[in-house]
Amino acid sequence: MGTERRILLCSCEDTMAPDAEAVRKVCRGAKLVTGRQFCRAELARAQEALAGDAAVTVACTQEAPLFSEIAEEAGATEVAFVNVRETAGWSADGDAGPKIAALIAAAAEPMPETPLVSLTSEGVVLVYGRDEQAIEAAKLLQDRLDVTVLLTKPDEIAPPRVTHFPIVKGTIRSARGYLGAFEITVDEYATHAPSSRARLVFGPGRDGAVSRCDILLDLSGGAPLFPAADLRDGYLRADPRDPAAVLRAVLKAGDLVGTFDKPRYVAFTADLCAHARSGIVGCHRCLDLCPTGAIAPAGDHVAIDPQICAGCGQCAAVCPTGAAAYALPPADALLRRLRTLLLAYREAGGRDPIVLIHDGEHGAALIDALARYGDGLPANVLPVEVNEVTQVGLEAIAAAFAYGTTAMRFLLRARPRHDVTGLVKTLALAEPILVGLGFGSERVAAIETDDPFALGEALRAIPRAAGASRPATFLPVGGKREVLRFSLRELHQAAPQPVDVVALPEGAPFGTIEVATEGCTLCLACVSACPTGALRDNPERPMLRFVEDACVQCGLCQATCPEKVIRLRPQIDFRAATAAPRLIKEEEPFACIRCGKPFGVKSTIERVAAKLEGRHWMFKDSAKRLELLRMCEDCRIVAVTEESLDPYEATPRRPRTTDDYLREREERERQGKA
DSSP states (O other), X not given: OOTTEEEEEEOTTTTSOOOHHHHHHHSTTOEEEEESOTTTTTHHHHHHHHOSSOEEEESOSTTHHHHHHHHHHHTOSOEEEOOOIIIIISOTTOOOHHHHHHHHHHHTSOOOOOOEEEEEEOOEEEEEESSHHHHHHHHHHTTTSEEEXXXXXXXXXXXXXXXXXXXEEEEEEEEEOOTTOEEEEEEEEEEXXXXXXXXXXXXXXXXXXXXXXXXXXXXXXXXXXXXTGGGSXXXXXXXXXXXXXXXXXXXXXXXXXXXXXXXXXXEEOGGGOOSEETTEEOOXXXXXXXXXXXXXXXXXEEEEOTTTOOOOOXXXXXXXXXXXXXXXXXXHHHHHHHHHHHHHHHHTTOOSOEEEEEETTTHHHHHHHHHHHSOOSOTTEEEEEESOGGGOOHHHHHHHHHHTOSEEEEEEOSSOSXXXXXXXXXXHHHHHHHHHTTSOSSSEEEEEXXXXXXXXXXXXXXXXXXXXXXXXXXXXXXXXHHXXXXXXXXXXXXXXXXOSEEEOOTTOSOEEEEEOTTTOOOOOHHHHHOSSSOEEEEXXXXXXXXXXXXXXXXXXXXXXXXXXXXXXXXXEETTGGGOOOEEEEEOOEEEOXXXXXXXXXXXXXXXXXXXXXXXXXXXXXXXXXXXXXXXXXXXXXXXXXXXXXXXXXXXXXXXXXXXXXXXXXXXXXXXXXX
């Protein structure tokens, strides 16, 4: 930390005992201001510390609004808040000094700004329901929004005395879009007759009607119109049997007017994508996992719609090339915070650290409840808050163990809001690597609970285990794929029992290929299809080489190979980063019989010539035509011109042309008239 940083550390009316010396030890150069009640009795001291242009870390989140207001009035430009009370100080273990120091040090780690995506809503809302409840909801919104009510299969509904908004009938067949840009397709669409007397009477319906709106309020009680419906901005769905839920949805809809900014959660680089080549599909990991349908094929790569993306991060966690990279924060920034946290904890005297990854909405609330009503987090559990737990990839796990953690746990809801298959696959990938390197089994796992006491029991039940024999201190810099490779190499060096090769489960983003060389013709179609350059040729000779460090096991080579002689074998070889390209197959080139230029593969050309000579009608009686097969592409053209070789000279039957077909058709017509 720099000399211009100040730290406000409060004992919160002596309900916890922070170790000031531990904080000074790991936050060298920072000015530490300690107190008992900065938010009330010692407010003047807090105002003094927040004045000026120094960066300030406030070890309190409960009173963050108050301190933010003071900081704004005092002109402070950089203020960070960190919760050390519920996460560390309020713990039955007592000795929370090293953890408090580590949390404060990690909070000072700068996080880059995340780019934003703007969504604009003009307040056009479609209320979709079955009965009068939808109409009543529309009445609550009519003074604030432009309302239309769509009733699906309505029963007896009394017509309104005054028509304040349109009421139509129909059933939504499909819906797409997001806040400010919804498009729905409606079947059985019909408007109601203005002469409706005792009940609404609708005209004849038609299918395929298209409607557009900014907000979609679904009170139909049917199946959601979107996958992961609660993650779709602008789509509000409530059970019509729950009046409180309906009211909450109505109130939220009323606020959705104007321009709203959301993070661009994923940075995507199309050039790195290994989805497809030449119409053949290779990697589809992100497509399989996206819960909102924000990802779609777009030729050789995929496209991610930032307006629909809800930020679960599973695409970035499993992307083997780094084409999809999480941006809230980027992978290298998250690893730098992990680095600071674990190194500071060890420097302050902490032992046997366990990293707990959690989100802010569910995980932070559970940790608070455990601290207020239970024993709090164990003193060696270091909480790390992220936007979504599912955003964390293998690079963070590898780096954390390289930095010295002894275990990692990922806190999930008992019933997750979206599918967490991506995280499950990441944990399944990390397990054999950690076991193979001597860290032991079950070092990484998920805790799925909504019960704070169950969380505490699960954390205290984690058995003690040895961490890295020589904890790493590397500084992660670069893109996701580079950070992942670097983290794995550092993990290997710090491992208790390092080995060179570890077998991985199917679908892993690392591995080698096995080629049945006797069937390989060196056509090099696999080289053209490989998106990462793992398969390489030699422009001077017929040769196929392989670079394992670049292979992401996308499967394009296997799918493209016409001879079907390539097979993937997932593994991680820690020597691959420094290994030379492996020679898979090499053959003699064929020398052109006319100019001597090497071209093609000698065995292939000889085999083709042998199969055609005397058997194919074009080569039965002409040695000159057979010689064409043994010439390069340039000499072949010259030879055909010089010798005036007619390729159809020996054709058993003259090729049919358009004139032949027209002549035959005219002949049939004349015969028919006759």
